[in-house]
Amino acid sequence: MCCPFGSSSIPIVEMTSFADKDSAVMSNGEDGPSLAQQAAQQAKGLMGKIAAPIKELEKERARDKKLDELKAGAMMQLLPDGKQRQSLTVKVAVSPDGAMVTWAGTGVSGVMALAAIREVKPIMKSGIVFVSEPTIIPNQFKLIAEDQAVGFEAKDEEVKEKWMSTLQEWLRSSRAGKSRT
Missing domain, CATH: 1.20.5 (Single alpha-helices involved in coiled-coils or other helix-helix interfaces)
Structure with missing residues (x-):
């Protein structure tokens, strides 16, 4: 029998907390x-x-x-293309099912599938007359698909940015979803 303070063949175990050491x-x-x-x-x-x-x-x-905010729509100017000679006031909206961008005004209407849109970008001022770098035309943007492009002029930059950023974000997320499947 061993005394409590004497030597023993049983090793002493040291207790440490996990918080005391990093490893x-x-x-x-x-x-x-x-x-x-x-x-x-x-x-x-x-x-x-x-x-x-x-x-x-x-x-x-x-x-x-x-x-959903774009589904409520906004009044904009439909910019002239090869068919029309002047800009027309139209209501631009995303369809209730979220699949289309629609526009309608007096004597004109149109639709573009959101899935068909390749690009949403501002309209640039350029041409032979302008020697300097192209600049962005305020309030104007265009939707570009494989078979058509349509330009709009919003009432102000805030509306333009809201439409452009929301549609661009939707395009990024839908493309990311397609790449995952």
């Missing part, structure tokens, strides 16, 4: 992250995976809300 000795004797740190990292990764669909859903809802 602890692993069971095989190598330095590395402790089991608690590994568990925390795995939990963090798992929470990120769980939260990703929620974040994507929130982004989708924000895009849908912006698109």
